[in-house]
Amino acid sequence: MESRHGRVPASTTGGPVTHDVTNQVPPLTGHDVAADQALLEGLTREGADWATGELRQLGLLAGSAKAQEWGRLANEHPPVLRTHDRYGNRIDEVEFHPAWHELMTVAVESGAHAAPWTSARPGAHVARAAKFFTWSQVEAGHGCPISMTYAAVAALRHSPSLRAEWEPLLASRTYDFGLRRPQDKRGVLAGMAMTEKQGGSDVRANTTRAEPLGDGSFALTGHKWFNSAPMCDVFLVLAQAPGGLSCFLLPRVLPDGTRNAVHLMRLKDKLGNRSNASAEVEYEGAVAYLVGEEGRGVRTIIEMVNMTRLDCVIGSAAGMRYGLTQALHHARHRRAFGRTLAEQPLMRSVLADLALESEAATTLMMRLAGATDRAIRGDAAEGLFRRAALAAGKYWVCKRAPVHAAEALECLGGNGYVEESQMPRLFRESPLNGIWEGSGNVAALDLMRVMARESEAVEAFFAEVALAQDRRIADAAERVLKRLASAGEADARRVAEEMTLVLQASLLVRHAPAAVADAFCASRLSGDWGRALGTLPSGLDLEGILDRVAPA
Numbered sequence: 001m002e003s004r005h006g007r008v009p010a011s012t013t014g015g016p017v018t019h020d021v022t023n024q025v026p027p028l029t030g031h032d033v034a035a036d037q038a039l040l041e042g043l044t045r046e047g048a049d050w051a052t053g054e055l056r057q058l059g060l061l062a063g064s065a066k067a068q069e070w071g072r073l074a075n076e077h078p079p080v081l082r083t084h085d086r087y088g089n090r091i092d093e094v095e096f097h098p099a100w101h102e103l104m105t106v107a108v109e110s111g112a113h114a115a116p117w118t119s120a121r122p123g124a125h126v127a128r129a130a131k132f133f134t135w136s137q138v139e140a141g142h143g144c145p146i147s148m149t150y151a152a153v154a155a156l157r158h159s160p161s162l163r164a165e166w167e168p169l170l171a172s173r174t175y176d177f178g179l180r181r182p183q184d185k186r187g188v189l190a191g192m193a194m195t196e197k198q199g200g201s202d203v204r205a206n207t208t209r210a211e212p213l214g215d216g217s218f219a220l221t222g223h224k225w226f227n228s229a230p231m232c233d234v235f236l237v238l239a240q241a242p243g244g245l246s247c248f249l250l251p252r253v254l255p256d257g258t259r260n261a262v263h264l265m266r267l268k269d270k271l272g273n274r275s276n277a278s279a280e281v282e283y284e285g286a287v288a289y290l291v292g293e294e295g296r297g298v299r300t301i302i303e304m305v306n307m308t309r310l311d312c313v314i315g316s317a318a319g320m321r322y323g324l325t326q327a328l329h330h331a332r333h334r335r336a337f338g339r340t341l342a343e344q345p346l347m348r349s350v351l352a353d354l355a356l357e358s359e360a361a362t363t364l365m366m367r368l369a370g371a372t373d374r375a376i377r378g379d380a381a382e383g384l385f386r387r388a389a390l391a392a393g394k395y396w397v398c399k400r401a402p403v404h405a406a407e408a409l410e411c412l413g414g415n416g417y418v419e420e421s422q423m424p425r426l427f428r429e430s431p432l433n434g435i436w437e438g439s440g441n442v443a444a445l446d447l448m449r450v451m452a453r454e455s456e457a458v459e460a461f462f463a464e465v466a467l468a469q470d471r472r473i474a475d476a477a478e479r480v481l482k483r484l485a486s487a488g489e490a491d492a493r494r495v496a497e498e499m500t501l502v503l504q505a506s507l508l509v510r511h512a513p514a515a516v517a518d519a520f521c522a523s524r525l526s527g528d529w530g531r532a533l534g535t536l537p538s539g540l541d542l543e544g545i546l547d548r549v550a551p552a
Helices: 037-047 051-060 065-076 098-109 124-138 143-158 161-170 295-331 345-376 380-411 422-431 440-453 457-466 472-484 489-511 514-525 542-549
Strands: 080-084 090-095 189-192 209-212 217-228 236-239 244-252 262-267 278-291
Touching: 037 051, 037 124, 037 345, 037 489, 037 542, 051 065, 051 124, 065 098, 080 262, 090 124, 090 262, 098 124, 098 143, 124 143, 124 295, 124 345, 143 161, 143 189, 143 217, 143 236, 143 295, 189 217, 189 295, 209 440, 217 236, 217 244, 236 278, 236 295, 295 345, 295 380, 295 422, 295 542, 345 380, 345 489, 345 514, 380 422, 380 440, 380 457, 380 489, 440 457, 440 489, 457 472, 457 489, 472 489, 472 514, 489 514, 514 542
Parallel strands: 189 236, 209 236
Antiparallel strands: 080 090, 209 217, 217 278, 236 244, 244 278, 262 278
16 A cells, blocks of 8 residues: 555554554553462461462462453443343342352352351461452452351351351352252352431331241331342341341241242442442341341341451452552553653652552451451450451541542553553442441441440550550550540541551551551651652652562
8 A cells, every 4th residue: 555655554454553552551460469468477477377378379360361351341241130020020130240150159169258157277267358358359349248148147146046057058168149949059148238218327217127927037028228239148137126126137038939028129320339239129028037136136237247347448458459559560561751650759659658558458457357266266355456446447448448549540640540441440449348337437436435335445455556565656556545535426537547547557567577667657657748648758668668569
């Protein structure tokens, strides 16, 4: 082909070549997502190094092109509600893309759901937390039914007979999708339904009624404004029984094989978490079974809520690690003004700040998982520490996730703003854990209630902080204690923030390299920090921070 300017090169598609594609970042695939020093060191420190081999295998799968494609497809093809079959019969089912089922299969087979509850091995809940953290970086939405299945067992332990019937199925490492008699399935999943239109977080305002049927079961009539993962096999539900607000176990399919009277009214059109179905449901005399004591529903279901709050921390930490990994990979390959972005001082400061936030969240998450494991096994001191640390950590780590996601996305520039980068999906997902299982205000006020009612929990928390034996942390802890002495309800967020920061600093001083700990203390505790990420003080060992977190 000739032109007045000479021969025009032909492209492989038959059209003219306008330019060569250069300076684009190669795909980040084929890496080990679990090759994370903070994660692996925490696994060993918290008593689960026996799970390292399984975790690394899961990490390699999580970093594969195949798994990343599952995550993309599950979000680009969200679930679809089918209320009726072709003949007009009510079926109330949700259809998912095959990629969703691939993600769920791996999560269940790896034991990221309820498997630790049937393990006598110390550290089982820690190993599970590390797996949940790793696999959540592939796709966060499917973590909802995985998390709720894990958490449901804690509440079921209030009813030995229900526990004996359901725990083996919930802990099974077989993903068996579809609405059938639980007795005919190789494994089941659990969900939760608490909030209603008129109440939201004020669950005591719920209006769903539970009427005794005379055979030990109850008939539930009412609605739930938010029922996540409605295709689970069984749900923990709050309803007003004659003796007051109570917790119930509600199966989707009854023992005789008929569908329970649970009607899916619509699926929520959510900001993020799009691969996961969340529904509005109505109960029309749905059969359910009492869990725990009648009239003590909140106390019973809070056992489940506390476990899912742990997963909110894990999920937010996982999102931070994913965003950091993508930002680092991009900065180390993209060139501008004659150098890679990672070689430029201001970008190094941003990346190092992202790394500090990520490592602090991961280290705290592993400590909370360790406390959970030991508390479940009867360690009262760890249970006391966890009560305060989980409420504070849930507030602060989940609050930091959207800020972190926005900054990580910005590191990719315009490339990060397009859907193909997957960074918009991370950003849309990032506020969710701050809302789920109690918004920021709820978590902060829960911490204040612990402070007011359980002095032993306060002592356990600050005893943990003091283990660092560091003057910077001791001074900061003293400031927090002074604030606590006069704090009121309006101070709850400030208290939760400052308590989490001193705890994270203590953990990093004890367990992270000096480059990480010193930078965290200088910025987060000593106040030598701006109001945005990337405003660290001068003179820090940024390379020491970044070398530790480079994707492998």
